[in-house]
Amino acid sequence: MLRCHTLPQCRLLAQPGAGMLRRRVAPGGTARWGAAARVSGVEASPARAAVEGGERTSMAERLRLGSLLEDGLSYKESFIVRCYEVGINKTATVETIANLLQEVGCNHAQSVGFSTDGFATTTTMRELGLIWVTNRMHIEIYKYPAWGDVVEIETWCQEDGRIGTRRDWILKDLANGEVIGRATSKWVMMNQNTRRLQRVSDEVRDEVFVHCPKAPRLAFPEENNGSLKKIPIRTDPAEHSRLGLVPRRADLDMNQHVNNVTYIGWVLESIPQDIIDSHELQTITLDYRRECQHDDIVDSLTYIEEGEEKCTNGSAFAAPHPEEQRQFLHCLRFSGNGHEINRGRTVWRKLAR
């Protein structure tokens, strides 16, 4: 069967000349098995990557379990939820989901030939000392997967204005194809050394966006969706807070900065216990403002956000909260000088206990 040869882990592939086998299963192969192949998600890294990567593709690449879709414009991978990624509700934590989003983003970048040093940069970017930095992250989860569930995540990126790029994700339960979550993120380019933002030059644009859909494709196509909502700053005292949070060694990325997912954990720290016990996180939006390092101390503040009175376009987010929903605004700031690190919004739905 054709599919046998797509086994990335097959020992055959570790031998020289195995590249030949894989190339045979390129677009034509995946097209034939269409839905089935996509579901199994077990194709080897696509032939394109093999060709671009030159003769010696890395072990990591060959074992990559996800794959680019036929048109090469998006990437799909499946993950099983492990027991230690499950939290107090017996379902995956939002940090686990965020980690998986990051993982599939990295794997996508790698499969189209971007660097594997964790920064997903193109050759030109590296020459100019440029890296991508997250600006905003917005995650909506409709149904949390449990231990042993398999989540299929599709991701793609595209241009976003002149200085930015966005990456979108759709999460599905592999067993039935149901959409269990969506996410989007905005990125800007920054000079690694000066830490200043930089416009995406045409050179870089060509390198990066050749792999992205030309027609806009949005995980959140609906108007006035939550991912676009501004997050205001609050000056009144916070209803809830947790002060003196400290980064752990495991929170630091290769650059010795606190990684994006840790901020999510900190935001949740100041949510009151009764909400944690009775609700589950439906939406989280985070605006990243400043970076944080190992020796910093952080305060997490939570403000209740009331529903708005006006309805715009009848969007659910603008209407007053339904009974089962709670909404909060958040601020993470340095304990010392009070400067803002992140700003956030969370929406919680009542658990059907």
Add this chain to the structure above:
Amino acid sequence: MAGSLATSAFFPGPGSSPAASARSSKNATGELPENLSVRGIVAKPNPPPAALQVKAHAQALPKVNGTKVNLKTGNPDMEETVPHSAPKTFYNQLPDWSMLLAAITTIFLAAEKQWTLLDWKPKKPDMLVDTFGFGRIIQDGLVFRQNFMIRSYEIGADRTASIETLMNHLQETALNHVRTAGLLGDGFGATPEMSKRNLIWVVSKIHLLVEKYPAWGDMVQVDTWVAAAGKNGMRRDWHVRDYNSGQTILRATSVWVMMHKKTRRLSKMPDEVRAEIGPYFNDRSAITEEQGEKSAKTGDKLDGDATKQFIRKGLTPRWGDLDVNQHVNNVKYIGWILESAPISVLEKHELASMTLDYRKECGRDSVLQSLTTVSGECTSTGTMQHASAIKCDHLLQLESGADIVKAHTEWRPKRSHTAFESASDEIH
């Protein structure tokens, strides 16, 4: 075959949108039940061969029960929820042919999807079975094997998998072993006889030796098995290898005791539990006696000369650190233990062995402090050649005094890029 799948699927009456029915039958813990998988699709091709059965249904032993194949933990109770999801449209509107056609297509696609999943399981080499990490029992039921791909967020600042990642894998395989063997009661790891008596396993000691740290994208293979530990305890061992090269990554052994869930008091092993798990005992040891002796025990005093103490206070559990019982997960302690290890040790050395003694558990409101006593060369001057072996004693305790974990670690100078690491760097 597919045709008969589609038609036969009509009669058990699956809802045309499993999602809708699923949402309405969320169970008490907020976890949606198994009816989200393609439940009710009568997917019964050739029964999968013995080696693969363990994947098909988690709860009961190997029999695929003929009608349902779930990717998740099976739960016999779910049979009863089937009638709740009244079939939505095509049943009641059979004369509407377009609806019927749409329904047939949906069912067919779903069945094909499910059947495909079944289909590739039996034929493919073992590795594919573990693609999604279910693992399987090997060696006549005495060893459980599971593979893991190292994910990007599991690596540390030095681009290799952190010790916490490796220990997380050990924990996952332990649970999957119990589950696959059909011994999963309620609550993680407890067998049915234990759950009846409100008993749970509690880890008392872990000893591990790391030979090599895997990098992002590596595939590791974990073997695990159990044995008796004295009269009332259980020993669980692991042997982790690099999947491709077969080289050993890590060996570990652990001792578990039984505790009553409510009283938190240790308990003897009831005969019924011994009968459940006894058949799985395997005398093999991951760590031989000589290897074990080489790394000191936690009680031993460090060499008198040049010891330094370091402390890190104010450590608090976050929501993500807690398990379903709102206790701190065992593996999190390791991160805290290493918090007080000086940077000079961590930068130039890698953990070669670790022995952990778990004394007391802690929960959400605990505030802890981590103490490390270091002996051996750990100055930051000089180049890597001057780094030598280091030994440390660690103590993690509540700021109010009680000991949570005692540990002993031994470190060796970090190796320069092995051939393996440079292979994964090639893509740059």
